[in-house]
Amino acid sequence: MHYFTHTFPNGLRLIHLPSDTPVSYCGFAVNAGTRDEETHEYGLAHFVEHLLFKGTTKRKARHILNRMENVGGELNAYTTKEDTFVYAVFMKEHFGRAFELLSDIVFHSTFPPQEIAKEVDVISDEINTYKDSPSELIFDDFEDLLFSGHALGHNILGDEASLLRFTSETGLSFTRRFYVPSNMVFFSMGQIKPDKIIRLAEDTRQEASPLFSLHRTPPPLLPPQNKRVKRDTHQAHVMIGRPTYSLYEDDKKRIPLFLLNNLLGGPGMNSRLNLSLREKHGLVYNVEANLTSYTDIGLASIYFGTDPKHTEKALRLVYNELRRLCNTRLSSSQLTAIKKQVSGQLGISSENKENTFLALGKQFLRRNRYESFAESLKKIEAVTAESMLEVANEVFSPEGLSSLIYT
Numbered sequence: 001m002h003y004f005t006h007t008f009p010n011g012l013r014l015i016h017l018p019s020d021t022p023v024s025y026c027g028f029a030v031n032a033g034t035r036d037e038e039t040h041e042y043g044l045a046h047f048v049e050h051l052l053f054k055g056t057t058k059r060k061a062r063h064i065l066n067r068m069e070n071v072g073g074e075l076n077a078y079t080t081k082e083d084t085f086v087y088a089v090f091m092k093e094h095f096g097r098a099f100e101l102l103s104d105i106v107f108h109s110t111f112p113p114q115e116i117a118k119e120v121d122v123i124s125d126e127i128n129t130y131k132d133s134p135s136e137l138i139f140d141d142f143e144d145l146l147f148s149g150h151a152l153g154h155n156i157l158g159d160e161a162s163l164l165r166f167t168s169e170t171g172l173s174f175t176r177r178f179y180v181p182s183n184m185v186f187f188s189m190g191q192i193k194p195d196k197i198i199r200l201a202e203d204t205r206q207e208a209s210p211l212f213s214l215h216r217t218p219p220p221l222l223p224p225q226n227k228r229v230k231r232d233t234h235q236a237h238v239m240i241g242r243p244t245y246s247l248y249e250d251d252k253k254r255i256p257l258f259l260l261n262n263l264l265g266g267p268g269m270n271s272r273l274n275l276s277l278r279e280k281h282g283l284v285y286n287v288e289a290n291l292t293s294y295t296d297i298g299l300a301s302i303y304f305g306t307d308p309k310h311t312e313k314a315l316r317l318v319y320n321e322l323r324r325l326c327n328t329r330l331s332s333s334q335l336t337a338i339k340k341q342v343s344g345q346l347g348i349s350s351e352n353k354e355n356t357f358l359a360l361g362k363q364f365l366r367r368n369r370y371e372s373f374a375e376s377l378k379k380i381e382a383v384t385a386e387s388m389l390e391v392a393n394e395v396f397s398p399e400g401l402s403s404l405i406y407t
Helices: 044-054 061-069 092-108 113-131 134-146 168-178 194-206 251-265 272-280 308-327 332-350 353-367 373-381 385-395
Strands: 004-007 013-018 023-030 074-079 084-091 184-190 226-229 236-244 284-293 298-306 402-406
Touching: 004 194, 013 194, 013 353, 023 092, 023 353, 044 061, 044 074, 044 084, 044 092, 044 113, 044 168, 061 074, 061 092, 084 092, 084 353, 092 184, 092 194, 113 134, 113 168, 134 236, 134 298, 134 402, 184 194, 184 353, 236 308, 236 385, 251 272, 251 284, 251 298, 251 308, 251 332, 251 373, 251 385, 272 284, 272 298, 272 308, 298 308, 308 385, 332 353, 332 373, 332 385
Parallel strands: 013 184, 226 402
Antiparallel strands: 004 013, 023 084, 023 184, 074 084, 236 298, 236 402, 284 298
């Protein structure tokens, strides 16, 4: 798949993927997230993302919201532990409108004091809602267990105490540090010509900044941790896992791990864990395996919820599947089947234009290139049963896993 790239003198990188649909997409990806906060800024990256929509040097909050809504478009944003995305979806004729608005809120937000108090209440409610969902909360608590004392262990929302300390100057200080062209990517998808995008983006040259260098320290590798937490919940919630390969690890390890994760507990109802825990033994409604990749480390994890009296039995069944994965080389037919399944899932996902658009920005921000569906298929086809067995023993050996259980 052909895509266009360009780098401006101020360091802003541009990637555009042509698409023949009448709907267009564009946005800014900022290389800054929760792990880049100072100790006193807990939750600030997410807070800034919210406040970007509350006022700029030339717009009030209602003007920002109406600018795209009035033409049927949408504004969206999200924050992760390593990046922040701000983007719009709209009909192709409104590309100029979307670009101008996004540039305004990303580079010229003012963080009005009168909006801060309201947004503190909104995010506080979001935090409390999150606390009421143990099946979501345990994911953050598990990362905090594995990356104890490191910024990667912090949850994205922060806490109410830190929110109350934030001011207009706090938000402006964060954006001055990180929301600079050389630490960002502008990414787009649609029918617009690349030379028109370049003409529109020339305005960002006024945002001159030195070339940005982000310094991140990887978390220390701790021995396996095992923790039980008493919580007043109907179910027991369980997570097991370990740190693993980073985003930049050799594909000879990352791709086999991706296949193994899918085989073990991916979205298919025929995953090994679902067949064992749900279909055969009826112990869970949901069991899943997940991979998270950061720039300097990764995380492989397994989650399930079950009746408290079945916790130990369900854990034994999980460990049995992990030992089988580590001890038994896949047959040629099994390897072919999992490759076919993953390839099909990726193919279906690639039909979702918004998913493709966000992957475009994410990959270019991190790897300075975009990997097409065809390229992904080639990497999957190159995986061998031997490499999968080797990676299984490195990642899923029960002896190296940590656990967190809500009881």
